[in-house]
Amino acid sequence: MTILNGLSFDIEDWFQVENLKGAIAAGNWDSCDLRVVSNTRKILELLRQHDTRATFFILGWVAERCPDLVREIVKGGHEIASHGYGHELVYTQSPDEFRRDIRRSIEIIEGLAGTPVRGYRAPSFSITPDIPWSLDILLEEGFTYDSSVFPTSFHDRYGFNGSSRFPFRFGNGLFELPLSTVRVGNRNIPAAGGGYFRLYPYRLFRYLCERLNTEGKPLIFYLHPWELDPEQPRIPIRSDYRFRHYVNLSKTEKRLNRLMGDFSFGAMNQLVESSFPV
Numbered sequence: 001m002t003i004l005n006g007l008s009f010d011i012e013d014w015f016q017v018e019n020l021k022g023a024i025a026a027g028n029w030d031s032c033d034l035r036v037v038s039n040t041r042k043i044l045e046l047l048r049q050h051d052t053r054a055t056f057f058i059l060g061w062v063a064e065r066c067p068d069l070v071r072e073i074v075k076g077g078h079e080i081a082s083h084g085y086g087h088e089l090v091y092t093q094s095p096d097e098f099r100r101d102i103r104r105s106i107e108i109i110e111g112l113a114g115t116p117v118r119g120y121r122a123p124s125f126s127i128t129p130d131i132p133w134s135l136d137i138l139l140e141e142g143f144t145y146d147s148s149v150f151p152t153s154f155h156d157r158y159g160f161n162g163s164s165r166f167p168f169r170f171g172n173g174l175f176e177l178p179l180s181t182v183r184v185g186n187r188n189i190p191a192a193g194g195g196y197f198r199l200y201p202y203r204l205f206r207y208l209c210e211r212l213n214t215e216g217k218p219l220i221f222y223l224h225p226w227e228l229d230p231e232q233p234r235i236p237i238r239s240d241y242r243f244r245h246y247v248n249l250s251k252t253e254k255r256l257n258r259l260m261g262d263f264s265f266g267a268m269n270q271l272v273e274s275s276f277p278v
Helices: 026-031 036-050 060-065 067-075 095-113 133-140 194-199 202-214 239-246 249-262 268-275
Strands: 005-011 055-058 079-082 181-184 187-190 220-223
Touching (some): 055 060, 055 067, 060 095, 194 220
Parallel strands (some): 005 055, 055 079
């Protein structure tokens, strides 16, 4: 049986990532080289070639400045979802600040897309067990599902230990599509995309995906447009952040093309429907 895997892209630009926050303040974003449109179009072309739908978790800041890009994504038949507005980590915000951030993103994105926004992904997967109120706010603001939980302890910025590794439903009714991990011994090894997709040899990443599918479970995959852009500006930042951000950027586009040929993918809302049938 062919497993439908979830394909998603977090639409933010190179200067908005957490690793560069110490070097580029949000107040300086408008003066940076905007590269998100051309890089997202690379993704849209690959999706067209593979006749595949995906979900685009769009940052409200980007949607506000690139309205035609949002319309292009919708025209391509893809799902539009929210990545918040200002790329602030959820656990650094108060409940009121978080609510204002997602409301602002919804208003902008829905206004451009002309369709309801039902999915959310937190910047840097920053919904953790310490902020359960965030899940209630998402439900109250009209979201059907979240895809922010990363059930691993391998990263210093995120992690949701104790969570199911596979699609589940929170007690309040919100559906969750957690980022993929593979169980090795007593550890959950990240296998969801992003920097892991760039760092691991492709054969290893494919093996991890095959393990998930052999178990009858979907891969929940994510990537950012800037990860297909080896020509982006190089910013002097601390060595571990520099490695995370810039490793193997020149290989990402070819690897993504290969992955889409090796596995069956669909948008996240398709995965919700298949994982939680009515």
